[in-house]
Amino acid sequence: MTTQVKLQKMFLAGEWVSRSHTIDVFNPQNSEMIASVPAASREDMLLTIEKAKKGTQMASNMPAHQRMTIIHHAADYIEARRDRYAQTIATESSKTIREATGEVKRCIETLRLSAEEARRITGETINFDQAEGSEHRVGYYYRFPIGVIGAITPFNDPLNLVAHKVGPAIAAGNAIVVKPASVTPLSALLLAEAFEKAGLAKGILSVVTGSGGEIGDTLITHPDVKMISFTGGLETGRTIAHKAGLKKVSMELGSNSPVIILEDADLDKAIEACISGGFSAAGQNCIGVQRILVETPVYERFVEQYAQEVSRLTVGDKFSEWTDVGPMINEQEAKRVENWVNRAVYRGATLLTGGRRERAFYYPTVLTDVPKDATLTREEIFGPVVLIYPVPDLSHAVDLANDVDYGLQAGIFTQNLDKVFRTIRTIDAGGIMINDSSDYRIDGMPFGGVKGSGLGREGVKYAIEAMTEPKVVCFNLNDRLASE
Numbered sequence: 001m002t003t004q005v006k007l008q009k010m011f012l013a014g015e016w017v018s019r020s021h022t023i024d025v026f027n028p029q030n031s032e033m034i035a036s037v038p039a040a041s042r043e044d045m046l047l048t049i050e051k052a053k054k055g056t057q058m059a060s061n062m063p064a065h066q067r068m069t070i071i072h073h074a075a076d077y078i079e080a081r082r083d084r085y086a087q088t089i090a091t092e093s094s095k096t097i098r099e100a101t102g103e104v105k106r107c108i109e110t111l112r113l114s115a116e117e118a119r120r121i122t123g124e125t126i127n128f129d130q131a132e133g134s135e136h137r138v139g140y141y142y143r144f145p146i147g148v149i150g151a152i153t154p155f156n157d158p159l160n161l162v163a164h165k166v167g168p169a170i171a172a173g174n175a176i177v178v179k180p181a182s183v184t185p186l187s188a189l190l191l192a193e194a195f196e197k198a199g200l201a202k203g204i205l206s207v208v209t210g211s212g213g214e215i216g217d218t219l220i221t222h223p224d225v226k227m228i229s230f231t232g233g234l235e236t237g238r239t240i241a242h243k244a245g246l247k248k249v250s251m252e253l254g255s256n257s258p259v260i261i262l263e264d265a266d267l268d269k270a271i272e273a274c275i276s277g278g279f280s281a282a283g284q285n286c287i288g289v290q291r292i293l294v295e296t297p298v299y300e301r302f303v304e305q306y307a308q309e310v311s312r313l314t315v316g317d318k319f320s321e322w323t324d325v326g327p328m329i330n331e332q333e334a335k336r337v338e339n340w341v342n343r344a345v346y347r348g349a350t351l352l353t354g355g356r357r358e359r360a361f362y363y364p365t366v367l368t369d370v371p372k373d374a375t376l377t378r379e380e381i382f383g384p385v386v387l388i389y390p391v392p393d394l395s396h397a398v399d400l401a402n403d404v405d406y407g408l409q410a411g412i413f414t415q416n417l418d419k420v421f422r423t424i425r426t427i428d429a430g431g432i433m434i435n436d437s438s439d440y441r442i443d444g445m446p447f448g449g450v451k452g453s454g455l456g457r458e459g460v461k462y463a464i465e466a467m468t469e470p471k472v473v474c475f476n477l478n479d480r481l482a483s484e
Contacts, residue, residue, distance in 0.1 A: 006035040008185075010209045011192035012044065013051035014202025019044070023182055023209060027091055028327045028360045029318055034091055037185050040210035045218040048177055048206045052148045053224050055175035055203025060145050062201075064118050067171055071115035073198035075108045078191075085159060085190055092184045093158050094282045096323045107160040107191070110443045113460040114167030121172060121464060128474060139474035145173035146248065146469055147226040150219040152212075152240070154232050155329050156284045158184035162191050164443070165229045166205060168463035170195070178207045179219055183329055185209045220244050227467060231286075234380070234405075234452045241455075250456035250466050252448055254380035255286050255408035257438035258401035260423065262394065263297040265413035269435065271306050273411070274386070277439030279313060279364045282328050283384035287409045289437050290381055292388045293397040299390040306388065307352040307366045315363055325384060327360035334362045337383035341365060344374045354384070378404060394419050402428045408449035409438040430457070 008025075009016040019038035027034050038044075078085055082104050089100035121143050128137035151165040162178060169176035180188035185207075192207040208215060220228055220243050227248035230240055237253040259277070261270050277289035294302045318326040328334045338357045344367060345351055354365030365385040370377050376387060391397040401410055409431040412423050424432055430449040433440045441447060448457040456466055 005033055008035050008037045008189060010038045010040060010185075011189060011196070011205070011207040012048055013055065013206050014196065014200075014204075023185075023211070025092055025183065025186060026330075028094055028183075028329050031331075031359070035186055037189070037209040040208045040215050042215060042218050044210070045177075045208060045215040046222075048208055049148060049219070049222050049224055051203045052175040052177050052206060055201070055205075056145070056147045058201045059170070059175050059204045060173045062173060064121070067118045067173065068115040070195070070198045070200050071111050071118070071167060071170060074191075074194040074200075075111035075115070077194040077197050078104065078111070079108050085187070088186050088190055089159055090318050092186050093155060094284055094318075094326050094329050096318045096320075096326045098321060098323075099281060099326075103157060103160050106443060107163045110160055110163040110460060111167045113444050114163075114171040114464075117168070117460050117464050118171035120461075121468060123470065126472070126474075136477045137474055138477065139472065141470045141472045143172075143465075143468035144471050146467060147174060148224055149174050149176045149227045149229060149467060150222075150225045151176055151178045152216065152219070152228070152230045152232065153178060153180050153188065155181040155184040156281055156286070158187035159191060160443075161231055162188045164458055164460070164463065166191060166195070168460050169467055170200070170204065171460075172464045172467045174467055175204045176206075177219060177225070178205075179212070179216060180207060180209065182209070182211060217243065229463070229466075231458075237454070248466060250458070250463070251454040252286065252408075252458055253452060253454040254382075254406055255288075255438075255449065255453050256290050256378070256380050256404045256406040257287055257409055257411075258291045258293055259289050259411040259437050260391075260394070260397045260401065260413070261292060261294040261298065261302060262397075262412070262414035262416065262419065263295040264415045265298070266415075266435070267298060267302055267305065270413040270437075271302065271309055273413075273437040273439075274306065275309055275313070277411075277437030278386040279310070279325050279384045280439065282325055282362070283364075284329060284382050285439060286380075287439050287441060289386055289411070289439055291377070291401070292386060293391045293400055294388060295394075295397070296390050296392055303352070303368060303388055310364045310366050310386075311353040313364050315361055325364055328362055328383060329360070331360045333383065334360045337362050337381065337385060340376050340381065341367070341385060344370050344376045347371050347374060349374070349376075372403075380406065394422065398423060398426050402426075405452040406449065407451045408453040409433065409441075411437040411440070430454075
């Protein structure tokens with residue numbers, strides 16, 4: 001597929017602007033240059049934040065019905081252009097066209113959820129007379145927008161993960177400045193286009209393209225930015241948290257997701273779910289299946305069938321409806337995964353299938369006997385590699401599942417409710433999926449993790465809670481009015 005190089009402008013406080021310095025965007029499948037976007041400077045970011053600060057005044061005064069209408073119109077705009085949005089995602093990212101089409105659908109749903117939640121930003125009355133001496137006081141609290149939000153988004157869901165920050169921010173009456181991943185900025189700019197066409201006032205939304213080193217610190221440390229919402233890796237998250245200072249920070253970071261398979265599990269269902277969960281988006285998925293912990297009586301059967309099914313996955317052209325696994329985001333990342341796998345095999349791991357790289361493509365890989373202190377075991381692979389371990393019982397499985405510095409989501413397959421509830425209580429994760437893999441999520445649920453997997457929760461309703469603050473209102477009535 002030959003793509004004409006596009007000179008794309010960035011969206012600075014409602015204006016489409018270009019710059020002399022640019023960043024090239026490539027299709028990871030063939031390293032073809034597909035676009036150039038502005039390389040914003042520190043001065044650009046300072047100007048954007050200043051305009052966003054003024055934009056908060058318009059955003060906070062916008063009635064709920066108007067916010068709802070604008071967000072719905074943005075969703076309508078995307079829905080009417082599904083193919084264009086899906087093609088953009090598939091071209092600039094690792095996703096196949098089927099996966100990209102699914103992401104567009106989810107983005108539309110995320111925006112519609114945001115619009116609906118705008119009507120539910122409420123407070124409640126407070127019984128002040130619960131305290132002695134406050135018998136003549138009545139009041140309530142309501143939630144108000146916090147101001148300018150800085151959003152830093154990753155490459156693996158370049159449209160929907162941006163929508164998960166932009167939709168709630170606008171629904172709550174805030175202004176938001178988005179810094180998208182430099183390798184996948186086009187989808188974020190298309191989202192800005194949808195909001196511009198929907199009639200969003202200038203200054204409320206900006207999508208600023210550029211390198212994190214040039215503009216990221218300015219966004220993170222600026223005192224007028226009241227919250228940073230970040231999705232990305234653990235080490236970057238630690239750096240941001242250190243630099244952000246006294247402001248809200250919401251972070252969805254890395255993972256190393258386990259799935260437990262007990263002997264009474266429906267193995268066919270478990271295998272199907274763990275293949276999809278392990279290899280969608282070429283494994284570049286924060287809740288993707290990384291470790292499968294299989295009870296000993298069914299271990300051999302599971303491993304044999306799983307490896308056979310994985311070996312049948314089709315690797316190739318992202319734009320073919322028949323392709324299961326596309327390229328990784330770039331060849332450098334594919335080489336990193338290749339290196340991790342080779343080191344594990346050198347140390348005694350058994351390679352059942354895969355273990356092969358062609359440019360940015362890394363073939364779906366299944367390993368057993370991986371040392372428990374190997375990088376593959378301890379860290380987030382973020383690539384199409386799954387590790388399988390035998391476990392004697394549930395207790396050992398939970399211990400292994402918890403034995404990493406991550407806890408985003410986990411899965412368990414069993415028919416035993418007692419064991420399900422034991423796992424729910426003992427697993428260290430932000431979510432536990434029963435008879436499903438770790439790779440299950442809807443956009444309306446609270447989403448986030450514990451330990452090195454992040455701070456706070458995303459999901460539209462829960463993001464809005466983070467993007468607002470409660471304000472208490474108390475009336476001290478005089479004795480005459482209180483007695484009437």
